[in-house]
Amino acid sequence: MVHVSLARGRHAVVIGGSMAGLLTARILVDYFEQVTILECDRFPTTSPQPRKGVPQCKQLHILLTRGRQIMEELFPGLEAELIDADAAVLDMGADVAWLNPFGWAARFPSGFEALSFSRYILDWLIYRRLSQVSTIQILESSFVTGLLTNSNKTAVTGVVMRRRGREHSESVQPEELAADLVIDTSGYSSQAPNWLKAIGYDAPEETVVTTSMGYASRLYEIPANFQADWRGVYIQAAPPERTSMGVLYPIENNHWIVGVCATAPHRPSKNEAEFLESLRNLPSPHIYNAVKDARPATEIGIYHPPGNRLRYYERNVLAASYKDLLPWEILSAHLHRSMDRG
Ligand SMILES: Cc1cc2nc3c(=O)[nH]c(=O)nc-3n(C[C@H](O)[C@H](O)[C@H](O)COP(=O)(O)OP(=O)(O)OC[C@H]3O[C@@H](n4cnc5c(N)ncnc54)[C@H](O)[C@@H]3O)c2cc1C
Structure with missing residues (x-):
């Protein structure tokens, strides 16, 4: 430095x-x-x-474009170190299937690249x-x-x-x-x-602002034969009607990090059946279908943030x-x- x-x-x-x-x-x-x-x-x-x-830090964290640029300026070469550590580089327009409150976002090469990895690697x-x-x-x-x-x-x-x-x-x-x-x-x-x-x-x-939100995440091995036209999925909440969201992003070591987030009384728990059920109840089956036969690599980790x-x-x-x-x-x-x- x-x-x-x-x-x-x-x-x-x-x-x-x-x-x-x-x-x-x-x-x-x-x-x-x-x-x-x-x-x-x-x-x-x-x-x-x-x-x-x-x-x-065990929940999904994505380093978006502007954060990446600022950190690279403060720590030249940091991005290369993250990529060496096997961070996934995602074009947020082309690689991520994003269901937002208005429908599926258009998919196109956006040039907005984000890095996806376990948060504690960056720290x-x-x-x-x-x-x-x-x-x-x-x-x-x-x-x-x-x-x-x-x-x-x-x-x-x-x-x-x-x-x-x-x-x-x-x-x-x-x-x-x-x-x-x-x-x-x-x-x-x-x-x-x-x-x-x-x-x-x-x-x-x-x-x-007390949202009574809860997060649950688990890593899965990406199946060798898995094929889809996306690399990550973001199913956004659409409150007040739909208060849960789901994410699936590739990270290091050929893993997906899969997370759900919902407000009380439906806050996700460490229970496997409930976790899968909350993925199944998301408004799109993308994430559930991808992980239902995939091999879990970790336990389910939960985080209930304070307000x-x-x-x-x-x-x-x-x-x-x-x-x-x-x-x-x-x-x-x-x-x-x-x-x-x-
Ligand atoms: C589920 C979830 C997902 C997220 N995803 C993203 C994401 O994708 N991208 C993103 O940019 N951000 C994300 N965030 C936000 C990100 O995690 C936080 O903004 C960030 O970690 C806050 O950092 P911080 O240093 O302000 O505080 P913290 O991470 O809360 O750290 C505070 C530190 O202070 C220490 N400390 C506390 N009290 C004392 C004391 N009295 N004396 C000495 N040390 C003390 C603690 O031990 C800790 O190390 C997410 C947050 C959550 C909850």
Whole structure:
């Protein structure tokens, strides 16, 4: 990785080492002398593996065109590494049969290529690159529990953390880590509103959308003699009438990842008969017919996401004080640069 030094500060801390945290660290390393990623979970050591801190990582993830371009810009050669890892390259117009609320989408060579692979491979490739950068420190089992401020609470000056991961964090003394900039990328479980309250600020207003959605996925071996005029299938939900959807995409190792998603009370379970039944009940038989005689390569994995939350940090009257916590300036500048070129 080549770094252009645009030094703005000495030390930046990123809370959470999943996709947002890893990409944020990559951007910040051009601006800070030292970047520390604090991750409460542990990363795999020798090969890509799912991990507990990213519970959605066994479900289908597709890297679409724009995401691919941005990541390639940040990590030149990443796309080739994904393809070496046997990611499937799909033209989303030509290769995917897509049933949307208006009918089947027209099939044509679109030039919009997406990569399809197990999500944790991407995390692993990026993690491996960042762990070789001398100015990035990655601390695992480091559970952030609060923020440090200056004496008049006008700036965030670091974080409080415990070094035993989330589960055992109560058994160790908290430590303080100073930083010129702190970025929270701790995802769904972010405690940022509580951390802000603890230092005397109001929690942001939020909109919560509880969809009661559930996902179930399973890998299948692609049968040797399988033939179809598609390589992937996406059967989209059409709410409020049809609230379930189904997907089948090729991934590495000659596998399909097959998933269903539905809202309560029809949330998919780990039960094999129910899983197949939900595939059979989709409005098109494409997926069910493809997998009914295929050999499963894994158990059925389920994921029930918590509700979606939109937190309005920018509405808070003290928003100006958050600028040390959320570096919109740097992140959006980078995105704007990418957009200008794109
Ligand atoms: C079923 C499903 C399918 C999806 N498919 C796609 C797709 O096809 N394409 C796509 O682009 N996106 C997809 N997404 C979205 C994608 O998974 C998420 O947007 C992305 O993983 C969010 O990344 P994140 O880094 O913000 O947070 P998360 O992945 O939630 O990670 C948060 C990290 O912070 C750590 N952490 C949490 N609290 C603390 C703490 N206090 N201290 C230290 N560390 C902490 C966690 O251990 C974790 O590593 C999908 C999501 C789901 C649920």
